[in-house]
Amino acid sequence: MTSTIATAEPLDPKPQEDSPMTVVSDLTAPDHAAGPGTPAPDPVRESMGRVPRVLQYPLTLLTGRPLAGQAPLRWWTPAFHLFAALVSMLGGIAVSVTGWTLAGSWLLLLLPGWAMTLHGMRNLRMMVYHQCSHRNMFRRRKLDTAIGRATSSLLIVQHFARYSEEHVGDHHAAHHMTLRDPTVQAFLISLDVHPGMTRRQMWRRTLGKLLSPVFHATFAVARARSFWHGSSRVERLTASVLYGGSAVACLLTGAWAALLVVWFVPLVPLFQLSNTLRLCVKHTFPHPEQTERRGKAYFGSLTNAIFIGEAAPAPGAAPLRATAAWLRWTARMLFVHLPSRYLVLTGDTVVHDFHHRRPAAREWADYLFARQADADRGSAGWPPYHHAWGLVPAINLVFDSLSAADPAEFDVRRIRDVSRRELFAAFDD
Secondary structure, X not given: OOOOOOOOOOOOOOXXXXXXXXXXXXXXXXXXXXXXXXXXXXXXXXXXXXXXXHHHHHHHHHHOOOOOOOOOOOOOOHHHHHHHHHHHHHHHHHHHHHHHHXXXXXXXXXXXXXXXXXXXXXXXXXXXXXXXXXXXXXXXXHXXXXXXXXXXXXXXXXXXXXXXXXXXXXXXXXXXXXXXXXXXXXXXXXXXXXXOOOHHHHHHHHHXXXXXXXXXXXXXXXXXXXXXXXXXXXXXXXXXXXXXXXXHXXXXXXXXXXXXXXXXXXXXXXXXXXXXXXXOOOOOXXXXXXXXXXXXXXXXXXXXXXXXXXOOOOOOOOHHHHHHHHHHHHHHHHHHHHHHHHHHOOHHHHHXXXXXXXXXXXXXXXXXXXXXXXXXXXXXXXXXXEEEEOHHHHHHHHHHHHHHOOOOOOOHHHOOOOOHHHHHHHHHO
């Protein structure tokens, strides 16, 4: 089966159900890589080459796709990612506290404060915690475990031992994208979307969940239970000190409202919104015609990169028309695509396909260029990389794959003995 990948398309969650999808493959594109380490040209990313050179690395960080010929970011190390996540959280807290303290129109500072805090939380969870579970953060078991336990205690997510066991044992194994995979269970039970539903129906149900206070309350309780149930003594003690100490401080100072607004808004509803949207782009479901359910060709077909952005305006337009086109492109990159990258597809989640091919790669910290270098080398033993441009097209791709999946194979009634806490823990798998 050939994987069907969405190219850049209007940011509309409810397009025509029969709209065609266009195949995009990194290695079979008309312009091949010039050699190892040279990014294969991509028409969308290369169109941005007309933007001033000083903006090219920021565009690479935003889109997730290097410009052809760009040098890797050697200063991207595991320590840098950990430091950046913590600084983002602390900076966001400082901005939010400033806005809350000054009140009035200064309350608008809560918006960037929440964004910075959430960004740090998501990078800490999706990149640092994730690599620690593979013992691949600093490649030192005790240190990675300590960081993992501290992260679960701070963010109140599934405790580290259970997450590591489940993630590596079920998600990175023969059970990937089967009924035993927590990701599949989260779709079928928590989101309540199933084979045979249309893309429009899945969008409506998912958006309904995202706007439901009951969904978020259930999610939050499940997170707390997945953390506390079976967690280590160190994790429980750390969480008790962090949150117990905060409660005592608020009791003495009366700062309950500030704590709820500054910390718990990004930790609970915003974190869970980001979680759910991220879940919806992680992996596609296998097509019923894919009878061979093993090997690199099969597993490689279930994950694609998600690049963020859209093609820059083509040259040659009249001055006024060109100015309008560039203003529109800039506005969409800043106010549509940047939030998708900064708040949902944070860190290395844009190139999750590289992780599934090379889960123990030492160069994971330089993920954008590591993935491109692997593609340029031919990703030995694996099928060509493929990708989607844009968050919504990537969600559409996953919804379409679930719609076309075998109803018998993904019959929710065949799932037994799955606790609610484990289902919601799977949103971050």
